[in-house]
Amino acid sequence: NRQSNESRGALIVLEGLDRSGKTSQSNRLLSFLEGLGFSVEAWRFPDRNTCVGGMISSYLANKSELDDHTIHLLFSANRWEKRSLMESKLKSGTTLIVDRYSYSGVAFSSAKGLDIEWCKAPEIGLLAPDLVLYLDIPPEKAAERGGYGSERYEQLEFQQKVSQQYHILRDPTWQIVDARLPMEDVEKQLKELVLDSVTACRKGKSLSQLWL
Ligand code: FDM
Numbered sequence: 001n002r003q004s005n006e007s008r009g010a011l012i013v014l015e016g017l018d019r020s021g022k023t024s025q026s027n028r029l030l031s032f033l034e035g036l037g038f039s040v041e042a043w044r045f046p047d048r049n050t051c052v053g054g055m056i057s058s059y060l061a062n063k064s065e066l067d068d069h070t071i072h073l074l075f076s077a078n079r080w081e082k083r084s085l086m087e088s089k090l091k092s093g094t095t096l097i098v099d100r101y102s103y104s105g106v107a108f109s110s111a112k113g114l115d116i117e118w119c120k121a122p123e124i125g126l127l128a129p130d131l132v133l134y135l136d137i138p139p140e141k142a143a144e145r146g147g148y149g150s151e152r153y154e155q156l157e158f159q160q161k162v163s164q165q166y167h168i169l170r171d172p173t174w175q176i177v178d179a180r181l182p183m184e185d186v187e188k189q190l191k192e193l194v195l196d197s198v199t200a201c202r203k204g205k206s207l208s209q210l211w212l
Contacts, residue, residue: 007093007203008090008092009040009092010198011090011130011207012095012097012130012197013100013103013131015107016137017159018148019142020135020137021183022099023044025133025186026042026099029042029191030042033097039093040095040096040097041094041095041097043082043097045082045099045101045104045105046060050078052081053078056071059071059152060153068112072109075108079105079126087127090207091207098129102120102126103132103169105123106119106165107162107169108165110165111165123211131175133175134174134176134177135186139160177190
């Protein structure tokens, strides 16, 4: 067993536009780390299994209408309701691979025209990722990939705006991976980055909070 009481797991976040490959890659990273004997779980936001998540899900499916500020705060609340579980998993040595996080929250809401600083405010105090992997793809290329579903936001014009907001949010600590490459190439790059991060956390890198 490679776990010890002292070593914590890593908080690894995948971000990117719809159809950038986040979900496939997070599944691959999960199997990879499991194969190495690490304790690891794959999470995603929104987490549609809570009460708040149910409201978000109905909004995304166009079954309900909510003011832009209201849905923004629900997405944030959905992360807050998982914060303590997240912290205890990490502290007990479990690595979390998280498909979307606060950056999606800010990018999607600010793409509607909400002030970016206002969008960031409710995220303050959530756990900061140890690693942000951005799967970079031009919105037009993403749109070519088998088309979007029917959920709100799954339209090229809106995804172009989201892409611009992601560019504003990016900071030098993000790892930008070219998501147009073959899946196996993307996977190889992600595995290396993830292993480095998991190793740094095991060696004592401390947990911090948003936003830095
Ligand atoms: N989304 C996701 C937001 O608008 N804000 C958020 O905080 C998060 C986490 O919800 F269009 C958007 C992004 C996407 C939609 O995401 C649902 P999935 O990954 O398709 O479930």
